[in-house]
Amino acid sequence: MAAKKSVRSESGKVRRVVVVGGGLAGLTTVIKLCEAGVPVDLFSLVPVKRSHSVCAQGGINASVNTKGEGDSPQVHLEETVYGGDFLANQPPVRGMAEAAPGIVFMLDRMGVTFNRTPEGLLDFRRFGGTLFHRTAFAGATTGQQLLYALDEQVRRFETINVEDDQGVSIPGERMVRKFEFWDFLSLVMDDSGIARGIVAQDLKSMEIKAFSGDAICLATGGPGIVFGRSTNSVINTGTAAAAVYQQGACYANGEFIQVHPTAIPGADKLRLISESARGEGGRVWVPRDTKEKRPGRDVPENERDYFLEEKYPGYKNLVPRDIASRELFKKCFHDKRGIFNRRSEKNENEVYLDVTHIPKPTLRKKLAGILEIYEKFVGEDPYENPMRVFPAVHYSMGGLWVDFERSSTGSLVMGSPRNQATNIPGLYAAGEVDYQYHGANRLGANSLLSCIWGGMVAGPAIASYVRNLNSSSYDLPASLLEKAEIRERDKYEGILKMDGSENPYQVHAELGEMMLVDCTIERHNATLDGVLAKIEELTDRANKVNVLDTSAHSNQPAQFTRHMFNMLTLARVIAQGARNRDESRGAHFKPDFPERNDAEWLRTTLALHKPGAGNHHTIHYARSLDYELAGQRVHVTDEVDISLVKPRPRKYEQAGAANTAAKSVAKQSLAPLPTGR
Amino acid sequence: MSEKKVRLKIRRQDSANAKGTRRWEEFEVPWKPQMNVISALMEIQKNPVTTSGGKTTPVVWESSCLEEVCGACTMVVNGKVRQSCTALVDQLAPNGQTITLEPMSKFPLVRDLIVDRARMFDALKRVHAWIEVDGSHELGPGPRQSQENQEETYPLSRCMTCGCCLEACPQINDSSEFIGPHAISQVRLFNLHPSGKMHATDRLSTLMSDGGIGDCGKAMNCQEVCPKEIPLVDSIAQVSRAVTKQMLFGWLLK
Numbered sequence: 061m062a063a064k065k066s067v068r069s070e071s072g073k074v075r076r077v078v079v080v081g082g083g084l085a086g087l088t089t090v091i092k093l094c095e096a097g098v099p100v101d102l103f104s105l106v107p108v109k110r111s112h113s114v115c116a117q118g119g120i121n122a123s124v125n126t127k128g129e130g131d132s133p134q135v136h137l138e139e140t141v142y143g144g145d146f147l148a149n150q151p152p153v154r155g156m157a158e159a160a161p162g163i164v165f166m167l168d169r170m171g172v173t174f175n176r177t178p179e180g181l182l183d184f185r186r187f188g189g190t191l192f193h194r195t196a197f198a199g200a201t202t203g204q205q206l207l208y209a210l211d212e213q214v215r216r217f218e219t220i221n222v223e224d225d226q227g228v229s230i231p232g233e234r235m236v237r238k239f240e241f242w243d244f245l246s247l248v249m250d251d252s253g254i255a256r257g258i259v260a261q262d263l264k265s266m267e268i269k270a271f272s273g274d275a276i277c278l279a280t281g282g283p284g285i286v287f288g289r290s291t292n293s294v295i296n297t298g299t300a301a302a303a304v305y306q307q308g309a310c311y312a313n314g315e316f317i318q319v320h321p322t323a324i325p326g327a328d329k330l331r332l333i334s335e336s337a338r339g340e341g342g343r344v345w346v347p348r349d350t351k352e353k354r355p356g357r358d359v360p361e362n363e364r365d366y367f368l369e370e371k372y373p374g375y376k377n378l379v380p381r382d383i384a385s386r387e388l389f390k391k392c393f394h395d396k397r398g399i400f401n402r403r404s405e406k407n408e409n410e411v412y413l414d415v416t417h418i419p420k421p422t423l424r425k426k427l428a429g430i431l432e433i434y435e436k437f438v439g440e441d442p443y444e445n446p447m448r449v450f451p452a453v454h455y456s457m458g459g460l461w462v463d464f465e466r467s468s469t470g471s472l473v474m475g476s477p478r479n480q481a482t483n484i485p486g487l488y489a490a491g492e493v494d495y496q497y498h499g500a501n502r503l504g505a506n507s508l509l510s511c512i513w514g515g516m517v518a519g520p521a522i523a524s525y526v527r528n529l530n531s532s533s534y535d536l537p538a539s540l541l542e543k544a545e546i547r548e549r550d551k552y553e554g555i556l557k558m559d560g561s562e563n564p565y566q567v568h569a570e571l572g573e574m575m576l577v578d579c580t581i582e583r584h585n586a587t588l589d590g591v592l593a594k595i596e597e598l599t600d601r602a603n604k605v606n607v608l609d610t611s612a613h614s615n616q617p618a619q620f621t622r623h624m625f626n627m628l629t630l631a632r633v634i635a636q637g638a639r640n641r642d643e644s645r646g647a648h649f650k651p652d653f654p655e656r657n658d659a660e661w662l663r664t665t666l667a668l669h670k671p672g673a674g675n676h677h678t679i680h681y682a683r684s685l686d687y688e689l690a691g692q693r694v695h696v697t698d699e700v701d702i703s704l705v706k707p708r709p710r711k712y713e714q715a716g717a718a719n720t721a722a723k724s725v726a727k728q729s730l731a732p733l734p735t736g737r
Numbered sequence: 738m739s740e741k742k743v744r745l746k747i748r749r750q751d752s753a754n755a756k757g758t759r760r761w762e763e764f765e766v767p768w769k770p771q772m773n774v775i776s777a778l779m780e781i782q783k784n785p786v787t788t789s790g791g792k793t794t795p796v797v798w799e800s801s802c803l804e805e806v807c808g809a810c811t812m813v814v815n816g817k818v819r820q821s822c823t824a825l826v827d828q829l830a831p832n833g834q835t836i837t838l839e840p841m842s843k844f845p846l847v848r849d850l851i852v853d854r855a856r857m858f859d860a861l862k863r864v865h866a867w868i869e870v871d872g873s874h875e876l877g878p879g880p881r882q883s884q885e886n887q888e889e890t891y892p893l894s895r896c897m898t899c900g901c902c903l904e905a906c907p908q909i910n911d912s913s914e915f916i917g918p919h920a921i922s923q924v925r926l927f928n929l930h931p932s933g934k935m936h937a938t939d940r941l942s943t944l945m946s947d948g949g950i951g952d953c954g955k956a957m958n959c960q961e962v963c964p965k966e967i968p969l970v971d972s973i974a975q976v977s978r979a980v981t982k983q984m985l986f987g988w989l990l991k
Binding site: 107112114165169208403565 | 752769770771772779794797802806825861868876883887930932933
């Protein structure tokens, strides 16, 4: 009998796992699988080195406590959970906080060019929602450096051969095979609903092909492009998540969308100016006088309103993003205190983010990457003039629902096949595409961490799932793949035949504009009803688009048309989730329901897809889920695991409010510590 | 008052083999504040009609981050190779001049403004542009490094594999196998790392072979066009010295 653990299937084929997405989460999953001896087929929309993780700027959190502040993983756990307004399941967060120092050390060993202290140690800076120096960084392009380090390790696995069960290398079979410029279309599922592979499309030749996989991991990032312009890369349409959602995967907490307080407004995208600008001492302000027309640097100190510092003396400019964004929004929209813009010659919805008081050598060493972006896109010198910024959609706390197995000590059981498993057996998810680690609001510099940690958990979980599979996907009849291929080819042919009067890019632009205005910082039920009605109307118009291009090479409009439908699907999940949740929690804020309501809403939103006619779907909101894993029935509910930190109201006005464990030391850490030279 | 327009002249070709479809197309799109070349291309998607009123397909191009950290959107803008996301319309055409867009010429064409840069990633494989870690499991902190070392390596680690340096390099042509400045600079980066150093000779030996560092013609165009201002000339000089040392004295070290 071919052992279950064998690298080959019964029919002699090399058994592989399919990973979709080559950002931090996907690459980490690949590395962990390879180290466990499991070969991988890696699919990505772009060369993996160009994944959206490159955009992360400020850094990665790890409570290494090198500054003598008394920081610890326990404090990191508490502050993450508190920052997330208690909606995150706590054992996975604990696992992440405990693993964080090891993750940063691993990245350091892989050659990430982290900033250093004079003693040659890793330097750490402050970020939002904490008083501790917990964020390791490589200039202000940390995501880029982290992505490159993992990309390099995966490239190494591309040169290494698969070994058979006797340890003999199999010629021509590399541990990693990359499929770059491929678009994920759907899962291949067998009759019992188990994911057995994927169908994908080559974006150059437009060929549609099905691939076997003993398990599939989606690490496809967030859906920022649903909001039109955001801080996200143009590839972040959420298309893969939307596709598996329509195949039965549960989408959780979709309504929780993070709006980052500081971005540069732009015609094509809203470019992020990292929270690290404030972590290094940057200050947010507007002139006290709305008629003020002088350039920011000429406004005297006593005529400036440092409104975050005034209202939140505890955390000042480093309150969590949901709070900072609401305050900026209020300043501009409700109080009409936006600053004067010399180009448009009127007051715009912008505030100052000022780093001009920080010594230039410090700025160059620690923030050059973001200041360069500001300089290049705005054409002003941020070393001399305060930057002009406004909030922008940035991150989705919600995503594919994934499971976890809690250990008796309240952490994760590493290697449990339940970890990072979706409710479709054989389908896993990691990174921004999952919903697991951030609750109702993500703390800055926790995203790089949760992506890598998600991959570190998913890798062993998948390896364990694959080892216990009764039959390999590679031994199933070829007709399974063929059927899935034909289904997707028919769908694509259908798109190529669309010759209506609507333009897919225009339909998407209207969707994005509406979602941005009506479904972000402040949400009103009447408006959301309008949003949902408009999504139906846009779906009707989407059904009447003209595909614009029918060619068989690099047909981007046809691909975009597919993504447009998937974005409409996710928009519905986001807006309906927001409509339903009558409370305010983290990034989800309803002025008509301003309080958090734990009695009714301390629970996960679980959205399941119900198909309808003509791309009009409905959503079923479940209170529990049942799924099969390795012959076992797993039952989970929407209850949040709050076993480690008891929920309490968030109060960032007071220093140290985010954690109880380290309150006494937190006071000391208020004084800025000398870092670097 | 007539609406302000942005004029674009774009080199197009339907696919690698369809040489007969090679052509220029001109477009006029509505101007917006803070517009870059990408947002102008996005306007063409919304209304794919040429200046002369002919219906056409939307122009295709590669892009991802739109803030010059991913390297995807490299193309030749007004004759100069660069990322099109940072190519601001008001700077390129303050008086409404026509902006010319072409694909890079040193890579195989895919379609319109898209080229195939696979050779750059292959080069990274050939020079072993990675640290030979024992594994991703917990092994404690990495080696300590001085601030000076970090300040030397950080700029090198910002290479986006965007292709500007290869496009500008006269040594990259049909009759040469030159590996390219980007890969040489990566050798410098990894050979500066305390544990990367342990495998320095592997990387250097690749650069001793055909298409290696000997093929650099010292035109120094690479550094001039690098969007991240990576000191590529310096990298080539330093790696070149290390290669020479290795060639002359390598046998003594064995």
